Amino acid sequence: MNADRIIRLLEAKPFKPFVVHFDGYEADVLVNDPTLARIEDDGETLIVESHRASSAERWTKLVDVRLIAVVSVQEGKNKPAK
Secondary structure, three states: OOHHHHHHHHHOOOOOOEEEEEOOOOOOEEEOOHHHEEEOOOOOEEEEEEEOOOOOOEEEEEEEHHHEEEEEEEEOOOEEOO
């Protein structure tokens, strides 16, 4: 995967949430708000801020773009694109 594809998804109007999948890992990363995600200047790191709606707990996920196998764009509410 390359950073340009992720950047295009983050800048899309209207924005559609997407899920980042990795080869060999079970933990996928949901990007559901473009204001809480960005590609670092090096083009190799996706940073996703996350929070739990029921609390003030927040955390940051750092993703090596080179390890991304597939990005699934969601259509509407929780429907993956075909």
